[in-house]
Amino acid sequence: MSGLTHLGASGEANMVDVGGKQETERTAVAQGAVTMQPSTLAMILAGDAKKGDVLGTARIAGIMAAKRTHELIPLCHPLLLTKVSVEIEPDDNLPGLRVTALARVTGKTGVEMEALTAASVACLTIYDMAKAADRAMTISDIRVVEKSGGKSGDYRLQDV
Amino acid sequence: MSGLTHLGASGEANMVDVGGKQETERTAVAQGAVTMQPSTLAMILAGDAKKGDVLGTARIAGIMAAKRTHELIPLCHPLLLTKVSVEIEPDDNLPGLRVTALARVTGKTGVEMEALTAASVACLTIYDMAKAADRAMTISDIRVVEKSGGKSGDYRLQDV
Amino acid sequence: MSGLTHLGASGEANMVDVGGKQETERTAVAQGAVTMQPSTLAMILAGDAKKGDVLGTARIAGIMAAKRTHELIPLCHPLLLTKVSVEIEPDDNLPGLRVTALARVTGKTGVEMEALTAASVACLTIYDMAKAADRAMTISDIRVVEKSGGKSGDYRLQDV
Amino acid sequence: MSGLTHLGASGEANMVDVGGKQETERTAVAQGAVTMQPSTLAMILAGDAKKGDVLGTARIAGIMAAKRTHELIPLCHPLLLTKVSVEIEPDDNLPGLRVTALARVTGKTGVEMEALTAASVACLTIYDMAKAADRAMTISDIRVVEKSGGKSGDYRLQDV
């Protein structure tokens, strides 16, 4: 009846029972963006061109965070992720950086939260590494853009 | 010269040395928002009015995540947080929920990342608990709105 | 010969090899209790009636702890828990609160430790949130009350 | 007014602000017990006499858990523990094992939760290592027996 599947019969928060669900390959792709001053973006890209470290560090942070999603999000199930990847690209229209994270599993439940967590933590890491130069950066547009596998069918965000 | 204080002399990512900084009381407040269908918001609020669980779970998740910021963000220092709080309020203009997180420490370095991490994970938890009803929710407006203590002076985001 | 299956041939502590065990659905239910002053119980319940937070926080803490059992208990295997739930009910006869935790997995080894860890951490969280009012609370009766699945057969504690 | 110091003005669960509290040396001692069949106790002690592993493993597990208390208990502050110790002794009257855990810090808040968590996890580890022999073991009597330092004064449980 309720669309909130984590609520039990009497309303308490509890993990959904996924024991009866099928083990299928499930993939999710999530995005996020960090908007910043053009000069901040230029600085990161210049540093990145030379050393690769701001973007490289954010990618690693996002991948590692995906593996800890079930520790952070109270009702997420532990999962045997078979792949996580994080890509970061500049977008002059923001201006800033766009993060795309993919998570994949062969398992009983979807991996949206893992992809979203990877994207979020990659964005937070970008903020951390550039905040001395620009305190007003904003993280936005964190959302699932694609999802496949599982009973609820495939999904693709329309306007991306 | 560089504004990217995590980059070493030769460009590698390394933790900034905060050993020489003053121990002062430092506070940061960060915000975030989850935009959703009006019906999703109504469902959460109705559930919340009766049981308190969606918002309550997200608050706890945000607080717990703040304490693990240094595990998630590669170059953050461990900190002895003296206070973390997370507030969540509905905003019909989104429509959706607005999260405000406060972190405080008496220490050698600021707590923006802790506040931002708390806000981000609270938003992710809201997404997780309502995603069965609304896959298109978006997390945005994650940013520092206030910061006090420390050598760089107080900061308040203008347009909040 | 020895009933202590974690001891190796020469007595050192080592994880039991569960590689040859069957993947079956396994469920365990554990309980625990926090005994307190009647006034402490009344205060928690009054607070809970209005806000739901003491019990809600303890429930979330218990669920999250179940997922970290293998990090806490040295010889426990990591598991893909398919469900964890925690219920908390007042019992005037203690007087205090009774916690019931359920853990379920489709896997090669049982989930008693996950259920027991959830119950223990939920009890500890209750203690933490009420300790300013009552330092003499006691946690007791932490035990497995039901267990199903696995080669050793089903189990049900007699006197519960 | 309320004795529940973790509840905010409007009742949500939040970490208490300890920023204004004094840094003093604070110690807490907690206990716990595992009741078991006499034959289980004999088996553990015989194993322990030869190899030391059941009790040794439980001691280590308790010490390590104390350091992670703030990750497990949602509203606990991170602390720089200066000492943790765990002692385990047989008690034929249970029959079973009694665990005593001490935690100490020079900090702004007490360490009861750290001592209680150490005792709880040591008891859980004993259960885990002996459960193949005795499924009906019960963990009980987890409580603070002594506490010193801090504004609320020293405390000693009367009947221990």
Next chain:
Amino acid sequence: MSGLTHLGASGEANMVDVGGKQETERTAVAQGAVTMQPSTLAMILAGDAKKGDVLGTARIAGIMAAKRTHELIPLCHPLLLTKVSVEIEPDDNLPGLRVTALARVTGKTGVEMEALTAASVACLTIYDMAKAADRAMTISDIRVVEKSGGKSGDYRLQDV
């Protein structure tokens, strides 16, 4: 073409996709050594003969670390380890202690990193527990000595 399977098409570090790999039983054995003064070795062994604690603690630390390999090594996949064991033996020729760690899984990817992590952390724990007596201890010879299961075939280090 490249032998560095963690590098993506454009060179960024990302987790290899193991979704298409077979679930087989995979075992890896790794070794490590701690070289120390003969008097340090004698002290550890004497302590161990009496109490078993230095070696016992290092064994437990190694086992627990194996379970957290995917949290430490950025591109490792989470795994359901079915067995971990750690053995430590004195070697007068070093002089010092030799650690052997075994990890096993039924899964889609190998467990070399888990065995290596267990061996490394066991060695680090030995260093920690004896460092007051001998600051010049050195950890060396950390390597995979045996590996079975998986597509790349069995492997055995020649000169061990």
Next chain:
Amino acid sequence: MSGLTHLGASGEANMVDVGGKQETERTAVAQGAVTMQPSTLAMILAGDAKKGDVLGTARIAGIMAAKRTHELIPLCHPLLLTKVSVEIEPDDNLPGLRVTALARVTGKTGVEMEALTAASVACLTIYDMAKAADRAMTISDIRVVEKSGGKSGDYRLQDV
């Protein structure tokens, strides 16, 4: 009498009480090496020249691991690290890579274990990222090369 300061009066492993020690600035530098085929080294360096990822990932992994030392090494105290850095340089004489890790704290106890853990995990990460090309790599020479601050005086390894 005993040089093994983690052993209690009766021999059990327990954390040393550092409550009475001075808060001083303490620094430790540790090293480690990964020996590999010359072709493996060339491949890493070529990849690194273009993309920076093998060495960059290992550096980040080492820094992040330093912050979790007290979770991995049972009797280590939690610490507020003020700086961690990891440098990696090729050495044709190995042939392979040499890792140098520095940890610093203002605190009551030394940071050798944090520096050693950073070095070890950086080495393990190098192994992980190159193991598809070279299974016979060996990690060695993990040791403290410099230590300053604290009562026991400064220390510098002679032959480095």
